[in-house]
Amino acid sequence: MAKDVDRRIVADMKAAGIGFVTSVPCKQLAGVIEVLDETPEIMHVPCNREDEGMGLCAGAYMGGRMPCIVMQNTALGVVVNALATLIQFYQIPLPMLISYRGEVGEKVACQVEMALHTKPILNQLHIPTYHFHRPGDEAELPGILNHAWVSSKPVAILTDASFWSAAK
Amino acid sequence: MNRYELLKSIVPVLGDTLVVCNIGAPSQELFQLADRPGNFYMLGTMGLASSIGLGLALAQPRPVLAIDGDGSVLTNLGTLATIANNPARNFVLLIVDNGSYGSTGDQPTYAGKRTSLAEVARACGCADVVECSAEATAGEVEAALAREGTSVIVAKCEAGNVDVPVITMNPVVIRQRFMDEVRRA
Numbered sequence: 438m439a440k441d442v443d444r445r446i447v448a449d450m451k452a453a454g455i456g457f458v459t460s461v462p463c464k465q466l467a468g469v470i471e472v473l474d475e476t477p478e479i480m481h482v483p484c485n486r487e488d489e490g491m492g493l494c495a496g497a498y499m500g501g502r503m504p505c506i507v508m509q510n511t512a513l514g515v516v517v518n519a520l521a522t523l524i525q526f527y528q529i530p531l532p533m534l535i536s537y538r539g540e541v542g543e544k545v546a547c548q549v550e551m552a553l554h555t556k557p558i559l560n561q562l563h564i565p566t567y568h569f570h571r572p573g574d575e576a577e578l579p580g581i582l583n584h585a586w587v588s589s590k591p592v593a594i595l596t597d598a599s600f601w602s603a604a605k
Numbered sequence: 606m607n608r609y610e611l612l613k614s615i616v617p618v619l620g621d622t623l624v625v626c627n628i629g630a631p632s633q634e635l636f637q638l639a640d641r642p643g644n645f646y647m648l649g650t651m652g653l654a655s656s657i658g659l660g661l662a663l664a665q666p667r668p669v670l671a672i673d674g675d676g677s678v679l680t681n682l683g684t685l686a687t688i689a690n691n692p693a694r695n696f697v698l699l700i701v702d703n704g705s706y707g708s709t710g711d712q713p714t715y716a717g718k719r720t721s722l723a724e725v726a727r728a729c730g731c732a733d734v735v736e737c738s739a740e741a742t743a744g745e746v747e748a749a750l751a752r753e754g755t756s757v758i759v760a761k762c763e764a765g766n767v768d769v770p771v772i773t774m775n776p777v778v779i780r781q782r783f784m785d786e787v788r789r790a
Contacts, residue, residue, distance in 0.1 A: 490656075492653030495660065518649070
């Protein structure tokens with residue numbers, strides 16, 4: 438069941454001109470995905486793997502729709518090549534709304550393993566990275582989305598368990 | 606007929622079609638044969654030509670042809686399910702199936718053995734799938750581009766590359782030139 442925070446996030450996407458979203462689901466992002474499917478202004482095309490999703494986003498961008506990918510941090514290992522050789526090489530703006538699994542509050546031990554590598558991978562790729570940890574941090578989202586367009590870069594928005602459990 | 610000859614045969618039927626071309630030899634050969642602003646050349650990222658093509662087709666109305674290879678589609682098989690479940694009105698996926706990884710020394714792919722990509726596409730739910738000879742490909746592409754919908758063409762051809770140079774055009778120039786062409790409408 439979507440919460441207000443999910444609706445605010447999707448409203449900010451819409452206001453920023455995002456017209457195309459692809460996603461691989463995560464429990465923490467279920468509300469956002471639910472609201473996306475109720476938002477006719479945003480075309481939502483679920484993908485099977487996140488590198489495939491980045492291809493879809495690159496195509497949508499070149500077709501005139503601002504893209505966004507919704508994904509879990511565990512997929513960062515899957516998308517390194519797509520980020521470097523497609524999104525960054527061709528200078529395509531791409532906000533990545535990422536559930537930051539494996540942080541404090543995580544119930545599944547295995548998720549901690551990729552959480553340890555999440556920020557180092559993003560840092561190694563020189564991807565501007567923002568971390569929503571406390572309720573209210575999502576107020577930064579419009580500025581971050583604009584930053585992706587201004588810089589023509591991928592930007593990562595990590596959203597952790599503390600954020601999602603406390604956000605209303 | 607190898608891929609170079611197949612590509613040469615489809616150039617006359619492209620018209621204003623937006624083309625997304627696979628990494629390596631296919632892009633280099635197309636660049637040599639018929640460079641045009643409506644060609645988007647992949648310089649890296651094996652496997653994503655069909656995904657870029659689908660995203661482009663869904664986002665704007667002009668016809669889109671993604672030229673992919675059997676080896677590349679095998680790295681991204683999920684794309685066929687995404688294509689089937691999000692049918693575009695203006696998308697043709699041409700899989701040049703020479704049964705080999707052409708850009709890396711013609712190592713065999715499974716598509717040249719027991720795996721039928723046309724059957725995989727049908728099983729994924731793609732409604733309009735045809736497998737054809739290299740010689741019949743230009744006609745199939747022309748017909749698919751002329752009708753509304755999404756088509757998958759698996760074109761069986763001989764392995765082998767011709768000696769063409771790598772593309773040295775700047776990637777941002779390729780992308781911007783292509784986007785200017787998309788917007789030209």
